[in-house]
Amino acid sequence: MFVINCPYCGERDQQEFKAGGEAHIERPKQPTELSDDEWAEYLFMRKNIKGVQYERWNHAHGCRKWFNMVRDTSNDEIKAIYKMGEKPPSI
Amino acid sequence: MSESLRVKSSQYIDETTRVSFKFNGTTYYGFKGDTLASALLANNVHLVGRSFKYHRPRGIMTSGSEEPNAIVQINPNTNRTEPNVRATEVEIYEGMEASSQNCWPSVNFDIGGINNFLSPLFPAGFYYKTFMWPASFWEKYEYFIRHSAGLGKSPTSKDPDIYDHRNIHCDVLVVGAGISGILAAKNAAKNNYKTLLLDEKNELGGSTIYENNESNKIDNKISSEWLKKEIEELKNIKNLEIKTRTSVAAYHQYNYLLARENLTDHLEKKDKSNKIRQRLFKIRSKKVILATGALERPMVFNNNDRPGIMLSSAIKKYSDFYGVACGSKIVFFTNNDSAYESALSLNDKGIKVEAVVDIRKQSETNLEKRVIDAGIKIYWEHAVVDTSGYKRLNNVSIMKLSNDGTSVTGNKISISCDCLGVAGGWTPAVHLYTQSGSKLAFDEDKKIFIPNKNNSDQISVGSCCGDFKLDEILKNLNEKLKDFLEITKTDFENITVNNDQEISKRNIWLLPSDKALGKTKPFVDYQNDATAKDIKLALREGFRSIEHVKRYTTTGMGTDQGKLGNMHALGIIADTAGVKMGELGTTTFRPPYTPLTFGTIVGRNVGKFFDIFRRTPMNDWHVEQKAEFENVGQWKRAWYYPINGETMHQAVQRESKAARESSGILDASTLGKIDIQGSDASEFLNRVYTNAWSKLGIGKCRYGLMLNEDGMVYDDGVTTRLGENHYLMTTTTGGAANVLGKLEDYLQTEWPELDVYLTSVTDQFATASLCGPNSKKILKKIIPDLDLSDENFPHMSFKEAKIGSVVCRIMRISFTGEQSFEINVQASYGKDLWEKCIEAGKEFNITPYGTETMHLLRAEKGFIIVGQDTDGTMTPIDLQMDWIVSKKKYDFIGKRSLYRSDTMREDRKQLVGLLTDDPKVVLEEGAQIVSELNKNPVEMLGHVTSSYFSPNLNKSIALAVVRGGKDMMGKKLFIPMEDKTINVTVSNPVFFDETNERLNA
């Protein structure tokens, strides 16, 4: 179980958080303009990397804020945490 | 009751307190401080169990948590009984009873022992190969396997004990209180680290505390004497908490560890009650120091499992710590110096040591000289090739080893003995280390896996990192602690250490015998009866991965988790396959390190705290009226209100009729309620619901359907516009939390530009839903000054009013098809509101109804329940709810998916009504629907989602999802059941008042 440094509350136990899948997949602004394939790409395709992954997390049993996390899925090392809308750090 | 095997008084055993206990029905005596194992050995009881597969007699082998054989059932046939307890760990107390597991009818006469003679029939993978075919026979096999396997019995009555959890946050956690752990904890605490020291034993000091080797000295004191002074000093150190009888079960990432403290297991029965039995520590530590020690390895040779064959270190501990002689004629068999220390220690206490058999070439150290001086014969370059004695060892045969160690030569020498101490070297206890995600490396010289790459802020010290000699342990500990604790010096910086040095090394994973391997029984895993032969067979059959070999042979899969045999298994695989052990890797050590009770895991979360229930403000009234309840999400909802012994069916029929004929009342407080405010609230609703919201007038209500981005129905409910920028959304009872989470997600991550604020107000309001043709009259009685005319207060609108001084929000909305008013008040007035309604409704036969009647009434109207008539694969079009999907809106959640080729298929499953040809037959929910009975295989078209007998229509009605059902109106379909086929006709899903006349009647 991780200790996660919520950008709004500080370090908290992982059980207060909910994982929200891959980060930086923006909802298309004009879905109707997309082909089935393009929409499916947004809707279904997610990376599942062994290594450094950019993820969304939510402090569900805390401040309820969403934020981003860079995590190495091979050893669960948290490389960076940053707020929604902020630029992802390059790692 | 012989106690002649007590060798001398031990300071760790209270010889003034005699303790009587029963083992397999016989009463024995031990002393306070004895483990069950030491007390049995003192009574000359070695035979304690039977092996799992061959039912071979097995004896106590170790003195700790790695014990594979002495697994017992404590206090059988009582409510405190516990299976799979290691006799080497459990402390005896007055009146304790224990019995052997895995033997029937008794340990001395065991029917399963016949497997031993049939053992050629039980090779590796035997269970897999034999019992898997034919599959249908498995149940029969299982019965016999389980009966003869004997894995102990779980208690059948309620656990009388209390268990507890405690969260601990500390700076430094030290696991293991041997000499390394004690010095580490002391230096951490002294340097202002908040420190916690844990040990699984009841005494601090590990194996050093009973060390009496004259040549192991610290500052010219025998190491045990020196350590006792250090332990004494611990008492005066602040910042240091010490917990004994506390075993670390798991070491997770980020230095999160679970440990179990044992508080009453060693106490007499009368002292156990009303105390916490075990406590689970959930520890977050900034730094962790592992000082978990090392486990001695046995050796793999023919018939190495007889009662009386033990670890050399265990024999030493029983003699030095418990004051018990494990035999009267003892032989040691070794590949290293530690057996010599054991031999000398025993000899000093007058226990006869017959010989030391050493596989190494002659080694000339001080230690060996002292053994020779003591008159003990040493056989260099010899190996034990066989042993004899069925229930107790009586003889070992040894032969000279060849130079390459693969065969034996010369004459067989027979040595009579009743105990064999085996010393196969030491394996660092790296189980917790690897659980933490840290990586091991193989030390080719020492033939052990040692800590290499740490996954968190931790170090391993002492013998668990491969330092076995006192001088190297303390020297490395000093350096590591300074670095790890960031201090300039330790308090044992300047000690002088003297100890024996080991020169010669030799290791043979599988020792040869004069017999062919196929004719021998060299056990690798004692508990699972896996032999070296089984491992070689697995390799011949093509298994290569260590994880596969483990599962195929079951090596390392017992309750001891392969603590003794894993290294041999790896060594034998490496030697046979011609690969290096380092390349082979180890199997994964999984938590728990030692088994945990269920009680410890659940702690206080038992009984009514096991799963928390939510109850509405009106709950007490429902209970008083003897309502039956059903669980909806975490809520306890009134299900139906039986009167005069009604069945559920009778109650529901009565409630349903009353609601339509006069008036009914439902507790709707559990519906999710989300308060939505902000200048973009209307735009927000436009985006999350399928229909349009901008034009909804203030004071009006609208039903909304929410989709997932994949176009499937997610939730539904009525939302009311309370003000220009203020809405109250209702959700399904079970979906409330998820809906709020989803809306917050979109607001925070996709549409942060929207000015919208969401607040859950589910718990803040209580809701009574009045329904039926007389509902208006009842409401009028409660709030006389409110104009309830259809003009002023039409269907789908909202009014704020007061009942006395209590403000209430009233929505005229309907889930039943009748005129209905949902009255919301502050939760604390909920019961009061409810009672007022009941009182006012008396003259109209107001009938409280529960969720079952609510479901029936809405089914008559063809209203869906998300999660019952939908299952995450239904679009609004599938539900024939096209009317609620806005064509004009540019976008809403899930819109694009409604135009995918798959969601537009004509032959998707669609919601329809079903009427049975015989109106009395009620369909089963979940029943499959077919159109042709004689087709093979029969084609499933869909299934029944809701089904009731409608008292208002006096016939059976059902909702169903059917492939292409939309175009099947009037078509005959079939529902094949186990004993009959039911004929049905597809119908409109709205069965009652299709034109909604009753809403405004």
Ligand SMILES: [Zn+2]
């Ligand atoms: Zn937070």
